[in-house]
Amino acid sequence: MAASLSLMLLVLAACSSNGNNGVSSESASPVAGASSTPSSSPEASEPEAGPKKEISISAFDRGLVPTEEGNYEDNRWTKWINENSPATVKWIPVDRGQAQQKLSTLIASGSAPDLIWEYDRNYIAQLANQGAIQPIDAYIEKYSTTLKKYLQDHPELKPAMTINGKMYAVTSKRSIETIANNGMWIRQDWLDKLQLKAPTTIEELIEVAKKFKDEDPDGNGEDDTVPIVFNGNAVQVMRAFFFTNEYQWYLEDGQLKYGRTLDRYKDALAFHKSLFDQDLIDKEYITDSNFQRARQLWTTGKAGIYFANWSMDNEIRDLKTNVPTAKLAPLESVASQYGKNGLYQELASNVLIAFNSDMPEDKIETAVKFLDWMLETGWYSMKFGEKDVHYKLVNDEVPQRLDADKYRAEVAYANEYAILSQWDTKAEWIPLMAAQDELSQEIALSKAEALTVALKNEYRRDIAFSPDLPEVSQLIATFAPISTQIEVKVVTGGKSMTPEAGMEQIRNEWKRLGGENVEKLAQEWYEKNKEFLTVSSE
């Protein structure tokens, strides 16, 4: 392990000198830079106002580029960008599954792209602490027009971009369908059959689940239904009822406290346990770590409530194929003794784009201009394709896909390049934008409803971001598996461990690992960064 890790770093460090030389020579003579990309030579030969500078940008490789289109580095959209944008862009694909590791490796080797982006703010904060990216307040001020104005108009994006008081990244707003995240679905036809109403409190939820279990809602005369099934979000969904996310920090009387150590967390565990004890969830959910078992129960019509995402096209489509009579409804979050919390939602910021610390100023200028262009006009084509080829405008504003297959083949992958965007869906547009066949329309209609339901209740988030101190992440990396295991013992252990006893153990572990000291550090960090941590939902 040591050998391979240091091998990685050292071999790459060896290349880094080369990499830097290459970069500096390119920036010194832009002509050489342009000629080094033979793929773009046809455009380069066209007369243009001055030679464009080259910048490199990371792109997630999701394996979506069909072979006929080329690859992530070279395809119709990269060419289109080079023709239309104020820069020549070299895209550096990184495998989505290992994006952070791959990016870190590229940075260690000095061959990282000029612009590095990730969704995960924690990662960007780590890069800032590691000295791999640079603050850019001054450059945005100096070179930007569109982006500068956009950021001034959207102050709610500021916390995401600010690390240690400086702007280390730029971003744009998410569209609402990517802000909504967790969600619940319920079998409306089961509710109707048993003459029940959709639950609104956790007590009602348990009552409905019990009836789903005992009263044979699928009417096959067998005791084979599982009332509630999970996907990876389920635990977060159940904790959200009690205003405690496992990984979030909460302000309790002005004091920063970790979600897992709160009194409320005990109630969340007790609720989870009661579902397990009463057989309302799959008893083997523990080993269903990829949630395929749960998905199967759901898509074969054996499950009544799905703790998952607001948008689940494939699961719903599969269920409707297997059980055509199934009727689905999005289920709104339910109230606990602490009130009604929304289910997990993302913050307003979309991908965070950071600037490599090796970037010289002239490149930064080009990059900023490129980002201006992207935010101004560039993103639209990469999201929807060419007008009247891939989409047509309905009501002059809603881009409706003309041919789903053509879109998937020629445009879908280009989303990766639209790193800034001003797109904002409206729920009622979803059916307009979807394919027009009956099933797709049914799914789209319920999806539109689900989006509204998912965003109906505000999700409690006291500070925009968790403390990005190394001591904090170190503690949590050690604490998380220990705490998780205690929680599982509480849930599955029957009488052997009460939620109270479990909570005590969790707190003891937290203390043993130095949690009190870390709380102090977190509090100091909070006092210092308060102004950047306010969550403003618009």
Place this chain on the structure above:
Amino acid sequence: MKERRPGSGAAIARPSSARTNINTPRASFRSRLKRDRHLYLMLVPVIVFYLLFKYAPMVGEIIAFKDYRLGDGVFGSKWVGLKHFESLFGSLDFWRVLRNTLVLNVYGLVFGFPIPIILALLLNEVRIEWYKRTVQNLLYLPHFISWVVLGGIFIAILSPSTGIVNAILERVFGIEPIYFMASSAWWPVAYTLSGIWREAGWGTILYLAAMASIDPQLYEAAKIDGANKLRQIWHITLPGIRSTVAILLVLRMGQMMDVGLEQTLILQNQSVLDVADVISTYVYRVGLQNMNYSYSTALGLFQSAVGLILVIGVNRLTRSFGERGLW
């Protein structure tokens, strides 16, 4: 090839010609170099490969004694002495993951190591060729299936509600279903068994090769002396593969501190983290996900050092038993 032939007298059977026509070692080296220059030339890329990719990177181990930052690089980061080792040995988690790693490896060694030998012995005695080949292929198959798939199958087989193992236990022995994968006591056993399932068949290859090189005359002689099958295995086959076993054992000892990341991540679940959190998953979580490169390098260095000590120790031991060992 001649020298490496395993078996009783192989070690002594050095070709004597090379010895006799050269007198001093220096002259021998030069003239050999000259004579076999083409062969040595062919070796150069391999040596370069090892120097470049196996030895040069070891310089990077210095980050175990530094506070490595991506922005500062391997050489630019500041020295911190033994800080990372101190926090490593001072951390309770380290001892937990070390214990788990060792437990899984000891299980693997005690149960996993002899099984390929037993399988090879059995296969070696099979006389019907097509049957032997079919069985061999079936045994090799799991080696080529990824852990994602095997893990899924394994978890399904052991499921308390739908798994075949629990169904048999219940029907035949009347035992209540056991949730093997979620029990801290059973999980290491299940882990070891899954490892055996995947690799034992593949592991027989080397032993079968060693058995094939045993002189058939020995068996004939034994038969004439009236030795039955078991006697033949005991007195001919096993001694014949003794040195192969010794070498594989020494090599296995070098991995006592490693546990495969993939297998662990796929088989582990929330309720067995106390026994399933091993060095590799710990390094992944603390080192890579939190960018504590120096800390995880320190851990890796410790891991390698222990591995090296074990290899040397066991190598000595095998040599004291009269085997050749690794060197």
